[in-house]
Amino acid sequence: MADRSLRTGATVRELLREACRDLAHLESARLDAELLLAQVLGIRREGLYAHPELEATEPAALEFRALIGKRRTEYPVAYLIGRRGFWNLDLEVTPATLIPRPETELIVAAALEQIPAQAAWRILDLGTGSGAIALAIASExxxxxxxxxxxxxxxxxxxxxxxxxxxxxxxxxxxxxxxxNFGETAFDLILSNPPYVASGDPALYTGETAHEPRLALDGGVDGLGPIRRIIPAAFDHLKIGACLMLEHGATQGAAVRALLAASGYQDPETLRDLAGHERVSLGNRP
Known part of the structure; x- marks a missing residue:
């Protein structure tokens, strides 16, 4: 166990060394410690490398150690610092919101490929959470x-x-x-990152995911419950030729394509993320 005594004048180097020992069970131990210490000291992460002998005040050291204690339980760093980067945005996140994932940037990139640069489209993002997808598209x-x-x-x-x-x-x-409540409103594009984890999946109860809102993750018995609701409902709210895009789990591509086809969508296809997993399926209203 790391020494928990509160030493006046503990340096950046000493605090990071201590934190890395405490977080040794986590692959991201060093990065986590740096992000949390930079947050506490109110400096950029690069400043930790530039000034390793910088002394933290006793209250700052106490606050840092408290955050490290929470991180030991795999409580997400994003919630501890209240921020998460996504696309070109620095987003506020809270325990009420799902933490935006890097793989979700795929649906943003796919949408931007379809939307002409100067187009005045009407777009709908279902289940927006922190607003990550909607805000990224709107900014571009x-x-x-x-x-x-x-x-x-x-x-x-x-x-x-x-x-x-x-x-x-x-x-x-x-x-x-x-x-x-959208009545007869028609959109040029509808997209969503709905809950898609199966209710019995151990991933819901372990690691960082266990601390995230269940409402944003649990997709029912097979993980496809919300997707089954969205696909037929969205059809009637799309303009002719417009597209529905859905993020889903890595093993759900075939099932989502089948649901799209069954509801009358034209030429359903699935895009793969950077890890090679099927991640976003889409189809157009004919």
Missing amino acids: RPACTVYATDIDPKTLATAEVNRAAGDLPNVHLQQVDWLI
Whole structure:
């Protein structure tokens, strides 16, 4: 066990060495320790390397050790510092929001490939969470109007903080259960990163995921419950020729393509993420 005594004048080097011992069971121990110490000291991470002999105050050392104690339990670093980078954005995240994943940037890239640079499309992001997908697209396509929905008011409050911080007036947030309340509104593109983890999957109860909101992860018995609701409902809200894009689990591509085809979508296909896993499936309304 690391020495827990509070020493006046502990340096950056000493605090990081101690934290890495405490977090040795985590692959990201060094990175985690650096991010947390930089947060506590109010400096950029590079500053830790530039000034390893910088002395932390006793309150700062106490705060840092408290954060390391939480991280030992695999409590997510993103929640501890309240931020997560995504696309070109620095997003606020809270325990009420799913932490944006790097693989989710694939659906943003796929959407931007379809949206002409100056297009004034109407776009719908279902289950927006922190607003990651909607805000990333809106920042790249300012002429578009992006509607972002979520059923959880706490989640929407965080998305609003991120919308305001990004100065993105072309994003409109609404508390909606998937596509209910949209009437006959038609969109040029609908996309979603819905819950898609099966209820019995051990991943829901282990590691960092165990600390994230179950509502944003649990997709029912086979993980496809929300996707089954979205696919037929979205069809009637798409303009002719418009596309539905869905993120899903690495083994769910074939099932999602079959659901798209069964609902009348044209030429369903699946895109792979950087790890080679099937990650985003899409189809067009004919």
